[in-house]
Amino acid sequence: MFVMADHGTRYGLTRLTAAGEREDNNPFLLMSVPGSLRGDHQLRTVIQSNARLLVSQYDMYATFVDIVAPHRPQNSSEPTLYGSSILKPLPQPRSCDRLRIPFEYCICDYPRTKMPDDSAPGREAAELMVKNMNNVINSSAGLSDYCVPLTLANAPVAVESYKEEGNLAIHKVTYKVEPGDGQFYGYVSQNVKTGKLSLLSSRLPRLNSYAKTAYCVKNDDFAAFCYCKDIDATTMPPATTASSFIGKLLG
Structure with a gap:
């Protein structure tokens, strides 16, 4: 079994x-x-x-x-x-x-160094990732009809850098997007000589919950990217607190 x-x-x-x-x-x-x-x-x-x-x-x-x-x-x-x-x-x-x-899914513990927030190439890499996310949204009718475009939030971008090998450097970049305050991370490779960045991550995983802002496409593979166009005070699903959840269980 x-x-x-x-x-x-x-x-x-x-x-x-x-x-x-x-x-x-x-x-x-x-x-x-x-x-x-x-x-x-x-x-x-x-x-x-x-x-x-x-x-x-x-x-x-x-x-x-x-x-x-x-x-x-x-x-x-x-x-x-x-x-x-x-x-x-x-x-x-x-x-x-x-x-x-x-x-991006490897659990081998390769040495990496946490850099000061907004260290190069953090913001440039984050912009590349947000561009990729918007490309996913725009290329899917299931997303583009319901989700708004995303922008990089005016918040610190965290960078962790792995040991360089030859002319290649790899960075893990954690960033936030607006609207929705979604927090994501991804990996880029960088040519040390030219500085050119290439996106390594295939999915750009999300670190915080998105159920309340992506309810319009909750079954889509990329729902984590979505902030529904029709969100307002009347359409936002009510927050589920521990007390309200327990109350429902108790009837």
């Missing part, structure tokens, strides 16, 4: 901590081995060893294939398996790049 989550804590004060960042990108995974196999010492040793290694959804898919088709030939015409079964010794080394894990 497998129990899997899609992510850890996404919003609130906990998410702003180092532990919260790891949890967001490191979803819960539990595997219960059938009783008939628990006496298999070799299998138990392999699973216990793999539990300490970096794995991805590709590895889980490969594991499920291994369970239903344990004798699947290596040159099978079935879809390519990019991962490896966790029921067998995992190939080394286990790096995010090797496992096809995007940099």
Whole structure:
């Protein structure tokens, strides 16, 4: 039996901590081995060893294939398996790049330095990210019909820089947008010689809640970007407080 989550804590004060960042990108995974196999010492040793290694959804898919088709030939015409079964010794080394894990979701603890707010290239990178967000909104009828364009808020932009490798530098940038006071983060790479920035992030995750401002497109994949056009005092959903929630439970 497998129990899997899609992510850890996404919003609130906990998410702003180092532990919260790891949890967001490191979803819960539990595997219960059938009783008939628990006496298999070799299998138990392999699973216990793999539990300490970096794995991805590709590895889980490969594991499920291994369970239903344990004798699947290596040159099978079935879809390519990019991962490896966790029921067998995992190939080394286990790096995010090797496992096809995007940099923004990598939980490997690479050294990085927190820079003073608004350090270069923070604001330029944030503007690049906001431009990308507006491109997403404008290119989707499901968003452009209901959501307003975003602008970079007049608030500090946080920058964390990773150690340079060759001519490449990578920065994590956290910023706010208006309207809606949405807080987002993303990663950019920078050519050290030319200063040119390239967006690494594919989704630009949001750090604070958006349910009350994106209700018009709540089922869209990019609802986190949305501030509904028709928001005013009469259309804003009522805030749900702990006391009101408990009151509803108690009837």
